[in-house]
Amino acid sequence: xxxxxxxxxxxxxxxxxxxxxxxxxxxxxxxxxxxxxxxxxxxxxxxxxxxxxxxxxxxxxxxxxxxxxxxxxxxxxxxxxxxxxxxxxxxxxxxxxxxxxxxxxxxxxxxxxxxxxxxxxxxxxxxxxxxxxxxxxxxxxxxxxxxxxxxxxxxxxxxxxxxxxxxxxxxxxxxxxxxxxxxxxxxx
Amino acid sequence: xxxxxxxxxxxxxxxxxxxxxxxxxxxxxxxxxxxxxxxxxxxxxxxxxxxxxxxxxxxxxxxxxxxxxxxxxxxxxxxxxxxxxxxxxxxxxxxxxxxxxxxxxxxxxxxxxxxxxxxxxxxxxxxxxxxxxxxxxxxxxxxxxxxxxxxxxxxxxxxxxxxxxxxxxxxxxxxxxxxxxxxxxxxxxxxxxxxxxxxxxxxxxxxxxxxxxxxxxxxxxxxxxxxxxxxxxxxxxxxxxxxxxxxxxxxxxxxxxxxxxxxxxxxxxxxxxxxxxxxxxxxxxxxxxx
Numbered sequence: 001x002x003x004x005x006x007x008x009x010x011x012x013x014x015x016x017x018x019x020x021x022x023x024x025x026x027x028x029x030x031x032x033x034x035x036x037x038x039x040x041x042x043x044x045x046x047x048x049x050x051x052x053x054x055x056x057x058x059x060x061x062x063x064x065x066x067x068x069x070x071x072x073x074x075x076x077x078x079x080x081x082x083x084x085x086x087x088x089x090x091x092x093x094x095x096x097x098x099x100x101x102x103x104x105x106x107x108x109x110x111x112x113x114x115x116x117x118x119x120x121x122x123x124x125x126x127x128x129x130x131x132x133x134x135x136x137x138x139x140x141x142x143x144x145x146x147x148x149x150x151x152x153x154x155x156x157x158x159x160x161x162x163x164x165x166x167x168x169x170x171x172x173x174x175x176x177x178x179x180x181x182x183x184x185x186x187x188x
Numbered sequence: 189x190x191x192x193x194x195x196x197x198x199x200x201x202x203x204x205x206x207x208x209x210x211x212x213x214x215x216x217x218x219x220x221x222x223x224x225x226x227x228x229x230x231x232x233x234x235x236x237x238x239x240x241x242x243x244x245x246x247x248x249x250x251x252x253x254x255x256x257x258x259x260x261x262x263x264x265x266x267x268x269x270x271x272x273x274x275x276x277x278x279x280x281x282x283x284x285x286x287x288x289x290x291x292x293x294x295x296x297x298x299x300x301x302x303x304x305x306x307x308x309x310x311x312x313x314x315x316x317x318x319x320x321x322x323x324x325x326x327x328x329x330x331x332x333x334x335x336x337x338x339x340x341x342x343x344x345x346x347x348x349x350x351x352x353x354x355x356x357x358x359x360x361x362x363x364x365x366x367x368x369x370x371x372x373x374x375x376x377x378x379x380x381x382x383x384x385x386x387x388x389x390x391x392x393x394x395x396x397x398x399x400x401x402x403x404x405x406x407x408x409x410x411x412x413x414x415x416x417x418x419x420x421x422x423x424x425x426x427x428x429x430x431x432x433x434x435x436x437x438x439x440x441x442x443x444x445x446x447x448x449x450x451x452x453x454x455x456x457x458x459x460x461x462x463x464x465x466x467x468x469x470x471x472x473x474x475x476x477x478x
Binding site: 020039040069071072073074075076077079080085087089090092093094096097100108110111113114115116118119122126127128129130131134137138146147150153154157158159160164172174175177178179181182183185186 | 197198200201202204205226228229231232233234235236237238239240241242243245246249289292293294295339340343344345346347348353354377378379381382383384386387388391395424427460462463464465
């Protein structure tokens, strides 16, 4: 059984998460309304209640590898129903930032890969080039034909063009600069 | 009326029908949409997940561009952009330290005075249902629709400050103003799986499947949506959902602005109704709207 001794070091993770997220997790009642309404909670994905319990109990490895915060789509349902209004997607961001800083490998590499490719597109072009990002994602995850049938129907209907993959290589240096300055400030 | 228009990346990419129909409807309502030069992505869910400062800075960059247009109101049809812009403006106003960090990064200042709307708020609060009713020339009488709000337009309420987060009604009211029959259902604000579309397709099939089955069971001719991510998931994954259930559901997923445009007398092509995977045209023809 896990027993906390009250040593200050046991609060390290909690302190970091609370400071970065601006959310007072000590108010959490563990009532479970969050996980009850969470669309991504399942047998394999614990949902917010357990994730908060792990942070409060200083279960650092469990919290940083809990797939909940990777799966979180920031739908806001948990916060809507939370009696103390904890914003979980802010907690997810804090855990993501801490994991990256400490080199913790993403527990959900596919979700991470997609989000990473998305941001790379924004960093370069200022806007996400959706069709190209999807194509690249399907290539790197070794599933190049995924949804190609649907893409072909949409192309035949004129909803999109194969040229969408090629079009729009205009760079946005202003946005690239925002990325590099934001990275520098985050590291400080 | 002149308003700043922030389309967001999807509306110039995979969600052109949303952009087309928003523009048609606004033209009909004598609203001038002014797109700020050089707008960029708001960072969407990936930036929100991975780097808080970057996410807020990207939204602030766009807010600063829009403030320079000198218009008081912004309309962002994508509910994620809407929520992110609105949230960033609030976060910066509340936290002077965050403001100074963000302004250093974007190398510009923000005054935080914009009123930011999603499509539903813009139509019900800024334009008004009465003005909408006046423009309806071909009411959608007999068209049964279920209103699907998704998450980001209404949740969490402390951020969106819009409509009721569990049982919103603004979309119902707009559809009724267009003459449609709005069906009651339990999934107005249930998640479709959002950005997990590619990386966790099975989760999206599970979540969107609940919506499609319920809409079908209620006897809906179409699901009316306000979010391009909801549209894409419900439209794109219907085949998988159908093959799982050994059924051919074929429920058209249409934007509220496409239905409103039809009621205003716009042609289906001008509204991009020919660009969806599950074809709404056959159903609309059968119902006598084309």
